[in-house]
Amino acid sequence: MAVYTRVEENDLTSFxxxxxxxxxxxxxxxxxxxxxxxxxLNTTKGAYILTLYExxxxxxxxxxxxxxxxxxxxxxxxxxxxxxxxxxNVLKELNGKAAAIVTFLEGTWNATPSxxxxxxxxxxxxxxxxxxxxxxxxxxxxxxxxxxxxxLNSAGRDDINTLRAGLYEEAxxxxxxxxxxxxxxxxxGVLHADLFPDNVLFVGNDVTGVIDFYFAxxxxxxxxxxxxLNAWCFEPDGSFNIxxxxxxxxxxxxxxxxxxxxxxxxxxxxxxxxxxxFLTRLYDWIHTPPDAQVRPHDPMAYWKRLNFHHQVKTPxxxxxx
Amino acid sequence: MAVYTRVEENDLTSFxxxxxxxxxxxxxxxxxxxxxxxxxLNTTKGAYILTLYExxxxxxxxxxxxxxxxxxxxxxxxxxxxxxxxxxNVLKELNGKAAAIVTFLEGTWNATPSxxxxxxxxxxxxxxxxxxxxxxxxxxxxxxxxxxxxxLNSAGRDDINTLRAGLYEEAxxxxxxxxxxxxxxxxxGVLHADLFPDNVLFVGNDVTGVIDFYFAxxxxxxxxxxxxLNAWCFEPDGSFNIxxxxxxxxxxxxxxxxxxxxxxxxxxxxxxxxxxxFLTRLYDWIHTPPDAQVRPHDPMAYWKRLNFHHQVKTPxxxxxx
Numbered sequence: 001m002a003v004y005t006r007v008e009e010n011d012l013t014s015f016x017x018x019x020x021x022x023x024x025x026x027x028x029x030x031x032x033x034x035x036x037x038x039x040x041l042n043t044t045k046g047a048y049i050l051t052l053y054e055x056x057x058x059x060x061x062x063x064x065x066x067x068x069x070x071x072x073x074x075x076x077x078x079x080x081x082x083x084x085x086x087x088x089n090v091l092k093e094l095n096g097k098a099a100a101i102v103t104f105l106e107g108t109w110n111a112t113p114s115x116x117x118x119x120x121x122x123x124x125x126x127x128x129x130x131x132x133x134x135x136x137x138x139x140x141x142x143x144x145x146x147x148x149x150x151x152l153n154s155a156g157r158d159d160i161n162t163l164r165a166g167l168y169e170e171a172x173x174x175x176x177x178x179x180x181x182x183x184x185x186x187x188x189g190v191l192h193a194d195l196f197p198d199n200v201l202f203v204g205n206d207v208t209g210v211i212d213f214y215f216a217x218x219x220x221x222x223x224x225x226x227x228x229l230n231a232w233c234f235e236p237d238g239s240f241n242i243x244x245x246x247x248x249x250x251x252x253x254x255x256x257x258x259x260x261x262x263x264x265x266x267x268x269x270x271x272x273x274x275x276x277x278f279l280t281r282l283y284d285w286i287h288t289p290p291d292a293q294v295r296p297h298d299p300m301a302y303w304k305r306l307n308f309h310h311q312v313k314t315p316x317x318x319x320x321x
Numbered sequence: 322m323a324v325y326t327r328v329e330e331n332d333l334t335s336f337x338x339x340x341x342x343x344x345x346x347x348x349x350x351x352x353x354x355x356x357x358x359x360x361x362l363n364t365t366k367g368a369y370i371l372t373l374y375e376x377x378x379x380x381x382x383x384x385x386x387x388x389x390x391x392x393x394x395x396x397x398x399x400x401x402x403x404x405x406x407x408x409x410n411v412l413k414e415l416n417g418k419a420a421a422i423v424t425f426l427e428g429t430w431n432a433t434p435s436x437x438x439x440x441x442x443x444x445x446x447x448x449x450x451x452x453x454x455x456x457x458x459x460x461x462x463x464x465x466x467x468x469x470x471x472x473l474n475s476a477g478r479d480d481i482n483t484l485r486a487g488l489y490e491e492a493x494x495x496x497x498x499x500x501x502x503x504x505x506x507x508x509x510g511v512l513h514a515d516l517f518p519d520n521v522l523f524v525g526n527d528v529t530g531v532i533d534f535y536f537a538x539x540x541x542x543x544x545x546x547x548x549x550l551n552a553w554c555f556e557p558d559g560s561f562n563i564x565x566x567x568x569x570x571x572x573x574x575x576x577x578x579x580x581x582x583x584x585x586x587x588x589x590x591x592x593x594x595x596x597x598x599f600l601t602r603l604y605d606w607i608h609t610p611p612d613a614q615v616r617p618h619d620p621m622a623y624w625k626r627l628n629f630h631h632q633v634k635t636p637x638x639x640x641x642x
Contacts, residue, residue: 003352009431025427025524028361029352031324040349040361042427106346106363110330203346 003029005037005052005095012041012050015094018085019101021045032198035214037097040104047104049080052097057214059098064139065213066090066100068132068190072210075131077124078105079210105209107201111236116205118232118244122251124207125195125228129221129256132190141193141217143276145182148175151279159286163300171278174306178272183265186220193217193224196231222262225252226269229318230277230305238304246319263315270318271309278302324350326358326373326416333362333371336415339406340422342366353519356535358418361425368425370401373418378535380419385460386534387411387421389453389511393531396452398445399426400531426530428522432557437526439553439565443572445528446516446549450542450577453511462514462538464597466503469496472600480607484621492599495627499593504541504586512545514538517552543583546573547590550639551598551626559625567640584636591639592630599623 007015012024022044030038030049037052053062066082070090073081080102082090092099113121143151152160152171160168192199194215201209225248233245249266252258281299288296312318328336333345343365351359351370358373374383387403391411394402401423403411413420434442464472473481473492481489513520515536522530546569554566570587573579602620609617633639 008433009429010433012429024429026425026522027429030361031350031352040351104347108330108333108345108348112329112331201347 003037003039004054005097007037007039007050007052007095011095015092015099016043018087018092019083020086021048021083021101041101048083048101049104050094050099050101052094052099054097061139061214062091062098062100064137065216067137068135068216069102069213071135072128072131072213073103075127077128077131077210078208079213080105105201105211107203107208109198109201111197113197113200113202113232113244114205115241115244115247117200117202119247119251120202120205120207121195121197121200121228121232122225122248122253123255124200124210125192125224126252126255128192128210129189129224135190139217141191141219143193143215143280144217144219145179145272148179148272148275148279151283155279155283155286160282163282163285167303171275171303174271174310175275177310178268178275181268182272183220183261183268186222186262186265187259188219189221191217191219191221191224191227193219193227195224195228220269221256222258222265223269223273225249225258226266226273227277229266229270230274230302234301234305234308238301238308240308242317242319246321249318249320263320266315266318266320267309267312270312271306274302274305274309278306324358324360325375326418328358328360328371328373328416332416336413336420337364339408339413340404341407342369342404342422362422369404369422370425371415371420371422373415373420375418382460382535383412383419383421385458386537388458389456389537390423390534392456393449393452393534394424396448398449398452398531399529400534401426426522426532428524428529430519430522432518434518434521434523434553434565435526436562436565436568438521438523440568440572441523441526441528442516442518442521442549442553443546443569443574444576445521445531446513446545447573447576449513449531450510450545456511460538462512462540464514464536464601465538465540466500466593469500469596469600472604476600476604476607481603484603484606488624492596492603492624495592495631496596498631499589499596502589503593504582504589507541507543507583507586508580509539510542512538512540512542512548514540514545514548516545516549541590542577543579543586544590544594546570546579547587547594548598550587550591551595551623555622555626555629559622559629561629563638563640567642570639570641579641584641587636587639587641588630588633591633592627595623595626595630599627 026042028040030040035056036054039050041048041050070082072079083101084090157168199212233241278299281297284296285299347363349361351361356377357375360371362369362371390400391403393400404422405411478489520533554562599620602618605617606620
């Protein structure tokens, strides 16, 4: 479900006249991306995505997100490239919403990527981390470690414990232990911060697109890798696939080698990133009406990941060599 | 909102291997069509739509719908053409749902079409009526005049009257008067039965696609024209645009002239088709939970149309010459 704002053909025609990308030949709302309204737009000159930014994205963050996509594209990362209008503007307004046109990227994705794709995606993440080093804008990670306790409390003890008795208390203990071990001086930079399999498009084993930069922010680079270890290396049955994990880390290190502190921090970064997605899913789970058409993700899938990580003692448990 | 059934890349890859249309290069759920799950599919050989049929479409009706699209395409109507697999089958199964691949059509649509587009769409409707004459399958119109009284009663007096006091009683009177005047011996054939502006794609003033055949059925041909007069010729402020109506009817008659009885019946057919959409929208309005993400269409827009039609006495009121 991802069209909140309807765009009529008339509106589109006028809007496209401010660009130099030809006339629309087809235009459909697409279901990807729950945060914004997204349209697949073909014109006489090419294939694009039109995005209208809805209330879940803060308008003041858009220059960071759009600037980052432009920066990454320029650095050779295959990501949506913002298209400038005839006056050189990339951030525009349509039907009262902030809007942008970006290039459409080919490729498809799989919820359970192969080891070869894990490796390629790891390489791509490292390339993005290097490319981000000279990006001049900054954005605080709104979901960093400081945000987790307030998030747990705002989900609410009673509601959390309807999922399982004692879950609130157990989560609080897990959180204490993560925060006690949380690293502080790891190399930082620009994170994608949401590089799940549905945000990396492939043709065969080649990455053809990295999309959805709307959680990007500044934080510890290795935390981004830990997010991917959670999102890419667990099988649908909840088991951890260390072959995929090894490929992901190896792929990453083939482009940007991790330093010793980063490697030593992998277990706690995995626990922390699992906690972050557990908490946001928990919050959405509790706050989504039962008859809503978009079912939220099950937070317990991330609770199981947390339990896995809490029994891993060393980076070798993730296949680091 | 139109992806109820998720299709993974793995499933898609296996499915496409049963066809001879190349490999997927992109694949996105699209928001068009509330009845089924629809995906925009590009392959190395062309552009397609993949549809998975959900519970609102009866599986036993699919041979009619898909056969009709194939028949229309063969007759030169630009509509989605079902693609046969390597064994010659067009109706398949994917993820436990009936599924079909059809060709993708270019074009865009506008909720308030111009008079020139009304004319072109009228011509297209008549072409479809002629092309349908030698289609061998039949499907009863499940929403024909016999269905309206049960539909009114199942929406429920008390719920209807929450929209406006006395609406149930007024609608009953309108319905009595329509059924008393309802014609019986008009030429019949295959109707699209849902030819709203969003189901006719254009490039400029040329029709490039007629889509969504999932209400198609056998009934009186002129009733299909009346559905279009309701859907195409009212302005957003509720006023009736007789210039558009004249163009629509003229366009239709340039291909298939109406006989005298059909012309004389236009006013009551307009009242009847307005009643049909009023009633189904009323039913959906009442039965959709208030916090559902898909807001139903406002039935009162069709109540206003009904009121308009009830004061038109002759076909000249619709611009017939």
